[in-house]
Amino acid sequence: MSVRExxxxxxxxSALDAGHLTLPERLFVTDADPEKRATVPSLSFLVQHLAPGRTxxxxxxxxxxxxxxxxxxxxSQQAHIAQRQPVIISPDCTESLLAGGTAVGPQDIDLVILSxxxxxxxxxPSDFSSATFIVGSGTLGLLKHGDGPLYPADLFNDDELPFDRTxxxxxxSPFDVGSDRPKQTQPSNSALARIAxxxxxxTWAWKPLSTFPATLDLFGDGSILVVDSPGHLYGHVNLLCxxxxxxxxxxGGDCCHDPRxxxxxKGIALYEDGRGGLRSVHVDTQAAGATLDRIKGFVESYRGTIETEVIVxxxxxxxxLNRHKFWPGTL
Known part of the structure; x- marks a missing residue:
């Protein structure tokens, strides 16, 4: 008798409402209505992982x-936000979590991963005082120093994340060490102790999976893979659950801003960068397009055996269409 695998x-x-903002379509998609603006969510997700032997x-x-x-x-951020009005701040992530009607509050969150x-x-972030934060390589340097003229330091809060919990x-890639991208910050001993x-x-290591050149098995059991998803902003990552x-x-975070x-x-829109050239909402439009191609290729590679739902x-x-999948509901 064969042993069952x-x-x-x-x-x-579970999805969570975490505020809304308003996006002018012409900055995000090709062949856009130049006057159309859409108020869209900024979604958060609660992911729960139960390891063997844990209660x-x-x-x-x-x-x-x-x-x-x-x-x-x-x-500077507020000046940018003024162009995204109306911005709806309630319910935010914490309010949505508490509105779930269960005994899960911000103090019960162990980990926060930012795309x-x-x-x-x-x-x-201060709402989650018990959580350890996980971010893409170079993120802390980006918060502190920015990244070139399109992303100056004053577009970020350098104290956004607690260093001793990040x-x-x-x-x-080892080639990133000598590049112009923000440099990696080694975690503190206290952060490593908290995450232990x-x-x-x-044990973390980037490994290829199907069309993705670099995925990282977060828990070591294949249930959550962090996917390196370059193009939008340095350190941008996605989760495959x-x-x-x-x-x-x-x-998919901000791999794109419109599912079309x-x-x-639709394609990724280009617009004047104010310096005589063109840019998109991505720091590297070509890399962002390649990331989208990999996502589409991944979905196709498993079609017929494993369904993949992509949510940006x-x-x-x-x-x-999916209000029933919001906390305390599940996908």
């Missing part, structure tokens, strides 16, 4: 959305 490790994923799941938030207090942004540190994803993911009950960063034996959920780009109906952070259509 063990079922793969899975997690539960309580490890609770992880992916992205925190918009800050509850708009005055928590720098003056990147733009203003509409960093939320209010761990950067390892470099994806849940994760072992010493296995929620059933035959289903993945791909949390992923569907092939600002998909208002998905939000409207």
């Amino acid at each position: 063990a079922s793969p490790a899975v997690v539960t994923v 309580r799941p490890t609770r992880l938030l992916f992205d925190l959305g918009v800050k509850r207090d708009i005055h928590g942004y720098t003056s 990147h540190v733009h203003w509409d994803h960093v939320g209010t 761990v950067e993911l390892p470099l994806v 009950p849940y994760l072992n960063p010493g 296995r929620i059933a034996e035959s289903k993945y959920v791909y949390l 780009i992923l569907e092939g109906d 952070a600002h998909d208002g259509v998905w939000r409207g």
Whole structure:
């Protein structure tokens, strides 16, 4: 008699409202209505991982959305936010978590992973005083020093994340060390000690999976893979979560801002950069396009065996159709 293969490790994923902002379509998609503006969500996700032998799941938030207090942004950030009005700050991530009606509050969150540190994803980190933060390599340097003329330091809060509770993911490539990208910051001993009950960063390594050149198995059991997703901002990462034996959920952050780009109906918009050239909402438009191609290729590579649902952070259509998947509901 053959031994039955063990079922793969899975997690539960619940969506959370974490504020809304308004985006002019012409800055994000090709063939846009130049006057159209859409108020869209900035989604957060609660991911729960129950390891064998544990009675309580490890609770992880992916992205925190918009800050509850708009005055928590720098003056330069607020000038940018003025162009994204209306901005709706309630419910934010914490309010949505508490509104779930269960005994899970911000003090019960163990880990927070930020896809990147733009203003509409960093939320209010101080709400999660028990959590350890995980960010892409170079993120702390980006917060402190910015990155060139398009992303000056005053567009970020250099104290956004608590250093003694923040761990950067390892470099994806040793060639990044000598590049112009923000440099990696080694985690403090206190941050490593805090994360030890849940994760072992010493075992982390980027490995290819299907069309993705670099994925990192967060818990070592295949249930959550961090996907290096370059293009939008340095340190940008996505999450691939296995929620059933035959289903993945791909949390795409800002790999694109409109699902029609992923569907092939629209392209990434280019607009004047104020310096005589063109730019997009991505720091590297070519890399962002390559990331989208890899996502689409991944979905196709498993079609017929494993379903992959892709959710990007600002998909208002998905939000409207899937209210039952918001906490305390699950995907």
